[in-house]
Amino acid sequence: MTAFTFTLRQEPPQRVDLSALTPDRLAGKSLADIEKIEIGTTRASIKVGDLFKIAQGDLKTLRYEGGSSRFDLVGAKLLPGFSLHVDGDVGLQLGRLAKGGKITVAGSAGAYAASGNEGAHIEIKGDACELLAAPLAGELAGMSGGRVVVRGKAGARAGDRLRRGILIIEGDAGEDLGSRLIAGTIIALGKTAGRVGYLNKRGSLVLAKHPKLSATYLDCGPQELTFARLLARSLKADSAAAASLLSVKLRRFGGDTAVYGKGEILTPL
Amino acid sequence: MLTVLRGGHVVDPATGKDSVGDVWFEDGKIVAPPAGGKADEDIDCSGHVVMAGAIDIHSHIAGGNVNTARLLLPELHRGIRARLANTPLSTAKWSTYETGRLYAQMGFTTVIEPAMAPHHSLQTHLELNDVPIIDKGALTVLGNDDFLLRQIRAREPESAINDYVAQTVGSVRSLGLKCINPGGCESFKENMRAFGLDDEVPFYGLTSRQIFQTLQKATQAVGIPHPLHLHMNNLGIAGNVQTALDTIDAAQGLPMHLAHVQFYAYGKEGSNAFSSAAAVFAEKINANPNITVDVGQVMFSQTVTISSDVLKQFNSMPGGSPRKGAIFDGDANGGGVVPYAYKISNYYNAIQWAAGLELFLLIKNPEQVFFTTDHPNGGPFTAYPELFALLMSAELRAEMMSRLPAEALEHTTLPSLKREYNYYEIAQMSRSGAAKLFGFTDRGSLAPGAIADIAVYKKSRDVAGMFRKAAYVYKDGDLVVKNGEVSHYKRGKTLHIAPRFDNNINKRLDAYYAELYGLPRGIFDVPDAALPHKDAFAEVACKE
Numbered sequence: 001m002t003a004f005t006f007t008l009r010q011e012p013p014q015r016v017d018l019s020a021l022t023p024d025r026l027a028g029k030s031l032a033d034i035e036k037i038e039i040g041t042t043r044a045s046i047k048v049g050d051l052f053k054i055a056q057g058d059l060k061t062l063r064y065e066g067g068s069s070r071f072d073l074v075g076a077k078l079l080p081g082f083s084l085h086v087d088g089d090v091g092l093q094l095g096r097l098a099k100g101g102k103i104t105v106a107g108s109a110g111a112y113a114a115s116g117n118e119g120a121h122i123e124i125k126g127d128a129c130e131l132l133a134a135p136l137a138g139e140l141a142g143m144s145g146g147r148v149v150v151r152g153k154a155g156a157r158a159g160d161r162l163r164r165g166i167l168i169i170e171g172d173a174g175e176d177l178g179s180r181l182i183a184g185t186i187i188a189l190g191k192t193a194g195r196v197g198y199l200n201k202r203g204s205l206v207l208a209k210h211p212k213l214s215a216t217y218l219d220c221g222p223q224e225l226t227f228a229r230l231l232a233r234s235l236k237a238d239s240a241a242a243a244s245l246l247s248v249k250l251r252r253f254g255g256d257t258a259v260y261g262k263g264e265i266l267t268p269l
Numbered sequence: 270m271l272t273v274l275r276g277g278h279v280v281d282p283a284t285g286k287d288s289v290g291d292v293w294f295e296d297g298k299i300v301a302p303p304a305g306g307k308a309d310e311d312i313d314c315s316g317h318v319v320m321a322g323a324i325d326i327h328s329h330i331a332g333g334n335v336n337t338a339r340l341l342l343p344e345l346h347r348g349i350r351a352r353l354a355n356t357p358l359s360t361a362k363w364s365t366y367e368t369g370r371l372y373a374q375m376g377f378t379t380v381i382e383p384a385m386a387p388h389h390s391l392q393t394h395l396e397l398n399d400v401p402i403i404d405k406g407a408l409t410v411l412g413n414d415d416f417l418l419r420q421i422r423a424r425e426p427e428s429a430i431n432d433y434v435a436q437t438v439g440s441v442r443s444l445g446l447k448c449i450n451p452g453g454c455e456s457f458k459e460n461m462r463a464f465g466l467d468d469e470v471p472f473y474g475l476t477s478r479q480i481f482q483t484l485q486k487a488t489q490a491v492g493i494p495h496p497l498h499l500h501m502n503n504l505g506i507a508g509n510v511q512t513a514l515d516t517i518d519a520a521q522g523l524p525m526h527l528a529h530v531q532f533y534a535y536g537k538e539g540s541n542a543f544s545s546a547a548a549v550f551a552e553k554i555n556a557n558p559n560i561t562v563d564v565g566q567v568m569f570s571q572t573v574t575i576s577s578d579v580l581k582q583f584n585s586m587p588g589g590s591p592r593k594g595a596i597f598d599g600d601a602n603g604g605g606v607v608p609y610a611y612k613i614s615n616y617y618n619a620i621q622w623a624a625g626l627e628l629f630l631l632i633k634n635p636e637q638v639f640f641t642t643d644h645p646n647g648g649p650f651t652a653y654p655e656l657f658a659l660l661m662s663a664e665l666r667a668e669m670m671s672r673l674p675a676e677a678l679e680h681t682t683l684p685s686l687k688r689e690y691n692y693y694e695i696a697q698m699s700r701s702g703a704a705k706l707f708g709f710t711d712r713g714s715l716a717p718g719a720i721a722d723i724a725v726y727k728k729s730r731d732v733a734g735m736f737r738k739a740a741y742v743y744k745d746g747d748l749v750v751k752n753g754e755v756s757h758y759k760r761g762k763t764l765h766i767a768p769r770f771d772n773n774i775n776k777r778l779d780a781y782y783a784e785l786y787g788l789p790r791g792i793f794d795v796p797d798a799a800l801p802h803k804d805a806f807a808e809v810a811c812k813e
Contacts, residue, residue: 139591140593
């Protein structure tokens, strides 16, 4: 059966909140009901029907034909077993608080993508803006589960306060990658900048390019890590490059000793 | 313009009225029914209850700690979602703007912020000034400040202490004096983590008892209408009812107001060593008419505790939810902000909820017990309508009790209490009694001459709904709420007193500030010019 499809009619005139349009929340609604859902974020009203042409199909999979950097909260609170694909860009907070499922974005994502993600597998084929997988203001933890793969670049402070889960950035990472990291794993294949792993408590950063490290990271020498090879195997399907990075011998830096200090940065020798 | 609210059920304990009748007002004041009987505006209030505007005597709505709480918990008032109609920044919950709007919709027209640190008074007044519609006032805080403790240690004459109290209360534009964990906060700085009524403050050698008794006497001598507003020691600790009972004995028959007493109504019974001792506490309050209390009822919800009792707040940090907090240890009391979630399934929270209601129901005189949740410490003020409903219906309470942990019900007398408040008692507690407590002669009453602050509620079986959205609210005779929505915004005033004192204290304080802080004392003053509107303040008369 074909996917349930929203085809974009034209660029939205304002930011739109698409959190209501996840497969689980659309279940049982008629086409007319769906078209009437209010998605505007300003005083001017905008409804689903104004923006999208809808082709009904299997609600297990949902597709957006055409995207926009004004699409906020795509796939928010998505549940396991559902999948969502956007053939274009998305705006802020992609996959916010998603419990599970699979989200793929053919274009780029705005800030706070995968914020508070609890278990979804999210793939962004383009770039991600700043604060990837980070918490919103006031929250104590960022992403707490799941897996995020960014094929392009990521903005500043990717993986801020990451709590659990795996973040793979195939392109360059912005400043302060893995800032305030609590736990979890970040793998970056491109360049890094700024204070990498700043205030890292017990998270793991695997970096293909040797970063400029702060003095609070201590060199622990080259390591034979069985775990790295196991992790490499599990990552193969998502990112062959990440898997091959973890298959070579790595040097371990322990830190950030400015805080708890049980975290690590691994780089090839 | 002469207006009449015709045919409503007028409930006005200040004049003893509790029957169907008319309320007339003109030019912002209640007037006697004119001889001719022709009004410019005639509003049919049949089927409605007509009361004076309500007064909240203890609600933390402004000041340094409140602002810290806003900063600590941005997730409770996110500004990134869609804005609703009519209000600027309406999603910024808990802004000054929202505070005024929500209070007005419930028919409240005067609200007192109970903990304004003297050195934070300008910030507090700027915030209060920004709260629309309602009138405001604030109590200032002494009792852990070095100047006073030095005075008592040096056994200075009462007149010198009275001058200091009067000068402080007046210069920060407050309505009276509060004392928070007397001596306890100062002792916290010397690493004490518990502080009882007769423990000594290091270096000063004073007990809590001595400190509040001194302030209690000064409050009376200076002519402050509101008795000393005391936040006792040992807040929230199992078995602390003993502290409360001893404190009442220590009051020596002089007027004193005990704040959020629910947090002191705990015994040590049961397997959790935590039980409600509200029954003995209420009995003591009934036997001591010099004591007034507000309850500080706990309502089950996510909230944030805000207090200048830094010792208590520090001890509360590990139980915070979400687990974060801010502790500010300095400048006399200091303070702390710790988020907390009261849960109906939690034994301790259930006991707290029950103890508060017991106090409401067991204290006989409704003008001795006041209606608060100690906003936001026991719950937000927006939970008041639900609380009114609980007080007015034993059935509703029984329904809630069925959801509490069964064990909790064994350690409270609440299931045996069948009393139900009526409109008259509700009005005594939230109108006439509250006005008396602060010496307000112009409000809390529908007698001719009072300002026309009037709340009209449409009678309904849904008591919470009735009190949440007043049918009409008039502030100074202007219609500000219609059918539960604010229809007109206006500026309220900030009420304050100006007690008399000997000017010599100013010279002494100037020298003290210059020596201790190296700063001119004037930077802490609240001059009229500091606020954006000229007529921001209104003075309340002191006692002779």
